[in-house]
Amino acid sequence: MLQPEVAAKFKHYFGVDDDKIELFEGKPEPGFGGNHLGLDDPLYNAHTLDYDRDDAYDNTYTPDLVCTLGGDGLLMYASTLFPGPCPPILCVSGGSLGFLTPFSKGEMVHAIRLSLGLVESPTIEGDMNDDEAVTFKQGASYSSSMLDLASVGDSQQLGKLKTKFTVGANNQICLSLRMRLECQVLNREGIVRARFNVLNEVVIDRGDSPYLAALECFCDDVHLTTVQADGVIFSTPTGSTAYSMSAGGPVAHPALPAIFVTPICPHVLSFRSMVFPDHVVLRCFVAEDARADAAVAFDGKYRRKLNRGDNVLIRMCPYPVPTINRVDHSADWLTGLKRNFNFNTRVRQAPL
Numbered sequence: 001m002l003q004p005e006v007a008a009k010f011k012h013y014f015g016v017d018d019d020k021i022e023l024f025e026g027k028p029e030p031g032f033g034g035n036h037l038g039l040d041d042p043l044y045n046a047h048t049l050d051y052d053r054d055d056a057y058d059n060t061y062t063p064d065l066v067c068t069l070g071g072d073g074l075l076m077y078a079s080t081l082f083p084g085p086c087p088p089i090l091c092v093s094g095g096s097l098g099f100l101t102p103f104s105k106g107e108m109v110h111a112i113r114l115s116l117g118l119v120e121s122p123t124i125e126g127d128m129n130d131d132e133a134v135t136f137k138q139g140a141s142y143s144s145s146m147l148d149l150a151s152v153g154d155s156q157q158l159g160k161l162k163t164k165f166t167v168g169a170n171n172q173i174c175l176s177l178r179m180r181l182e183c184q185v186l187n188r189e190g191i192v193r194a195r196f197n198v199l200n201e202v203v204i205d206r207g208d209s210p211y212l213a214a215l216e217c218f219c220d221d222v223h224l225t226t227v228q229a230d231g232v233i234f235s236t237p238t239g240s241t242a243y244s245m246s247a248g249g250p251v252a253h254p255a256l257p258a259i260f261v262t263p264i265c266p267h268v269l270s271f272r273s274m275v276f277p278d279h280v281v282l283r284c285f286v287a288e289d290a291r292a293d294a295a296v297a298f299d300g301k302y303r304r305k306l307n308r309g310d311n312v313l314i315r316m317c318p319y320p321v322p323t324i325n326r327v328d329h330s331a332d333w334l335t336g337l338k339r340n341f342n343f344n345t346r347v348r349q350a351p352l
Contacts, residue, residue, distance in 0.1 A: 001063055024063065026081040034185070034194030034302060063087050065115055067108070071095020072242075076299050079180065079199045079321050088175060088322045090115055099241060099336045102326035114167050115324055169328050176254050176329040178238045179278065180317035183298060188309030196298040197317045200239030204284055204312060205231030205264060207295030207305065212267060214290035218283040219276060227284075229266040231294075234259060234282060234314045241337070249273040251337070255329050259314070278316040285311040 001024035002010065010016035066089045068074045075091050092108045093101040103111050113119050168174050183202045185194040196202075206213040215227035235244035240252040240260055249262035250273060257278040263271045276282065286294045286308050294306040306312070325332045337343035 029083040031192075032083040032195050032197070034196070034304060065090060065112065067092060067112055068101070069094040069105070069108070070101075071098055072100045075100050075321075075323070076199050079197070080299070080301075082321075083197050083319075085319050086321050088115065088324055090324045097340055099340050100238070100323070102332045102335070111167055111324070115173060167324075167326065169331075174325040174328040175322045176325055176332070177320040177322055178254055179236050179257065179320050181234065181236055181259065182315050182317040183234075184313040185296065185304070185306070186311045186313065187307070188311075193310075194302070194304060196302060197319070198239075198299045199236065199321055200242050200299050201233050201235040201244060202296065202298050202312065202314060203231055203233050203243065203264075203300075204294055204296045204306065207293065209292035209294075211291040213294050214287045215284050215294065216287055217261070219280050221281075221283070224261075224282075225271065226287075227263060227266070227271075228268070229263045229271070231264040232284065233262040233264060234284075235262060236260075241341075244273070247273075250275065253330070254333055257316075259316070280315075282314040283311055284314070285309065 001022045004023050004025065007021060007023060064087060066078050066087055068078050068089060069092045071094065074095070075089060078089055079086065090103065090108075090111055091098075091101040092103045092105060092111075094105065095101070178199060180197045180199055181202060183196050183198060184192050186192055204213065204215060212228050213231050215232060217224040217227055217232070233244050233247055233249065235242070235249060237252040237254050237256045237258060237260075240249060244260055244262045245251055247262045247264050249260050252258065252260065252275075259276045259278060259280065259282065260273060261276065261282070262273040286306050288308050290308055293308060294310075295303060296306050296312055297303040326335075334343075338345065
């Protein structure tokens with residue numbers, strides 16, 4: 001299944017057109033979006049942020065697996081297509097950094113077939129050397145360097161071909177359930193004006209104002225702190241290695257159930273990044289006596305103005321994003337830190 005614009009590009013530039021290709025358009029989740037989105041849809045009700053007919057998109061196919069070929073930003077885009085339950089996502093590196101994309105292009109077809117259960121997880125025979133072979137339980141063996149593996153599942157030939165590519169650990173494919181944040185923007189009357197799920201972070205900043213942002217933060221309706229800074233970041237564990245880390249926040253394992261609050265250039269020395277459990281509800285609003293309005297962005301997109309008195313509610317989303325690991329969540333995460341960030345890399349101290 002391809003999105004319509006992707007299918008159109010494939011057909012125009014590469015002549016790829018097949019009756020087996022279905023078009024995919026994500027079904028809108030009731031209540032999600034904002035009053036700056038969906039206004040052209042005749043079914044959209046801007047007052048309730050809802051769609052008037054749930055059956056209007058019932059003919060939309062539900063995918064079993066999503067494969068992204070790009071960078072980390074494409075994973076976040078795929079997350080926005082499924083504000084509710086999200087299918088597993090297999091991330092293939094096609095960008096510049098690829099911190100969250102553990103698979104290479106040459107491994108893509110192999111990984112997809114394993115993830116869909118078209119072939120069973122391989123068992124490695126022998127040592128990791130040039131004579132190593134991977135044999136599937138149904139008797140078909142092949143090299144992972146082959147790009148066209150369409151006939152592998154139907155092959156009845158027995159044999160052993162060289163490969164060094166495996167997926168998962170202990171003959172199991174591992175998933176990371178990446179926590180998302182559910183964010184709501186409410187006006188001073190308490191009416192929800194926008195609602196989004198974010199995979200990385202929600203950022204409240206001073207926008208185009210020359211003044212510091214004046215924000216009041218609460219945790220479970222208990223006053224937390226007054227923010228006088230360029231802004232504040234509410235981050236997930238996945239987003240801890242993104243904007244939050246650049247602003248001085250901690251680096252967190254993706255399986256950690258927590259919400260991180262990190263100030264952006266605070267005007268006091270005592271405001272440090274804080275870690276909260278995933279069950280709390282955080283609220284941040286623009287003070288009535290603030291010198292100027294503020295702005296909010298969700299995973300760097302859907303940026304909108306926050307007027308004085310507007311609130312942003314942040315809580316854990318009940319629908320995480322499952323991503324398929326190359327090995328497991330710890331190995332993939334540490335490999336990404338070392339490969340992309342040169343984590344704790346220095347010349348080894350000489351012995352005495």
